[in-house]
Amino acid sequence: SEVATLYCPFDKWEITLNWTGIPLFYLLTLAGVKEEGASVNFKGRDGYTSNIRMAEVLKPTAILALKGNGTDLSEMTGREGGFRVAFPCKDGYNWATDIVEINVINEVLTKSDQDREGCALPSIHPPLRVFNLTLGKRELEIRAFTNVSVNGFSFDRGQKQFHFNITVPAGTTGFTELIMPQNLLEEPYSVFMGEEPVEFIEVNVANLTFIHLSYPEVSPTHTLGRTLTVTVEGQSGDAHLARPVSAGIIGISVLILTILLLRREPELLVRLLERLKTLGKASLLCHGRSSRNPDVRSIQGND
Numbered sequence: 399s400e401v402a403t404l405y406c407p408f409d410k411w412e413i414t415l416n417w418t419g420i421p422l423f424y425l426l427t428l429a430g431v432k433e434e435g436a437s438v439n440f441k442g443r444d445g446y447t448s449n450i451r452m453a454e455v456l457k458p459t460a461i462l463a464l465k466g467n468g469t470d471l472s473e474m475t476g477r478e479g480g481f482r483v484a485f486p487c488k489d490g491y492n493w494a495t496d497i498v499e500i501n502v503i504n505e506v507l508t509k510s511d512q513d514r515e516g517c518a519l520p521s522i523h524p525p526l527r528v529f530n531l532t533l534g535k536r537e538l539e540i541r542a543f544t545n546v547s548v549n550g551f552s553f554d555r556g557q558k559q560f561h562f563n564i565t566v567p568a569g570t571t572g573f574t575e576l577i578m579p580q581n582l583l584e585e586p587y588s589v590f591m592g593e594e595p596v597e598f599i600e601v602n603v604a605n606l607t608f609i610h611l612s613y614p615e616v617s618p619t620h621t622l623g624r625t626l627t628v629t630v631e632g633q634s635g636d637a638h639l640a641r642p643v644s645a646g647i648i649g650i651s652v653l654i655l656t657i658l659l660l661r662r663e664p665e666l667l668v669r670l671l672e673r674l675k676t677l678g679k680a681s682l683l684c685h686g687r688s689s690r691n692p693d694v695r696s697i698q699g700n701d
């Protein structure tokens with residue numbers, strides 16, 4: 399969750415809420431977005447679209463918001479209502495609502511997704527875990543989005559691998575999504591839990607590598623949970639075990655999506671994603687349920 403202001407620049411309307419949702423980088427990783435993806439197009443139920451550069455969509459603060467101040471956005475009838483994408487510090491016309499499709503585009507279409515001057519991005523809760531490492535004179539970091547305990551990070555440059563320990567609580571299914579600089583290790587990658595190679599999802603986009611790992615459910619009888627050592631290894635002659643994920647067409651049914659997200663079954667979202675082949679218009683009005691003419695003062699996308 400994050401506290402951010404939805405601001406509409408043309409009528410100076412604004413509202414600040416604690417938005418709760420799912421990071422967009424997480425959804426795009428599950429969909430297996432391709433490296434050539436330059437922008438992401440968000441389409442609302444009323445046909446409204448907004449185009450945001452991929453690098454902006456991948457920021458941890460960019461989310462598909464499901465709740466505002468703890469209330470389902472579908473139950474809010476004001477301009478702030480409806481499941482929407484939230485882009486803190488960007489004007490409200492970027493925050494498309496009542497999302498029905500998310501589409502990856504190979505062209506940079508947007509000219510209006512700059513942050514507002516003087517606006518600072520909010521903190522997210524829970525925060526990403528950050529592990530720092532030094533390569534020569536370079537200071538780099540590996541970030542982790544996860545629902546399990548992660549500790550004991552170590553990096554072995556000579557072996558082209560890094561390790562960390564995870565503890566999965568009893569009765570739960572865990573996941574970790576790693577975010578690191580592209581080409582940190584030589585590809586292809588392999589991932590091991592203990593001594594066993596495991597499948598994973600790898601996405602390389604916007605000079606970043608995203609690796610998604612799922613952990614098997616731990617029986618409730620293991621009251622202390624289960625602790626494993628995870629190893630991510632660069633080129634070493636092992637087979638590349640990336641899970642085959644179709645990055646093709648991404649379409650989202652909001653009703654099903656909401657049920658899945660609230661039940662924490664993110665792996666099923668991959669089946670709902672579909673790419674839109676046609677480009678719409680990005681309205682300069684704040685997109686919300688009270689908007690009557692979403693195409694007023696619009697920017698036409700370039701074909």
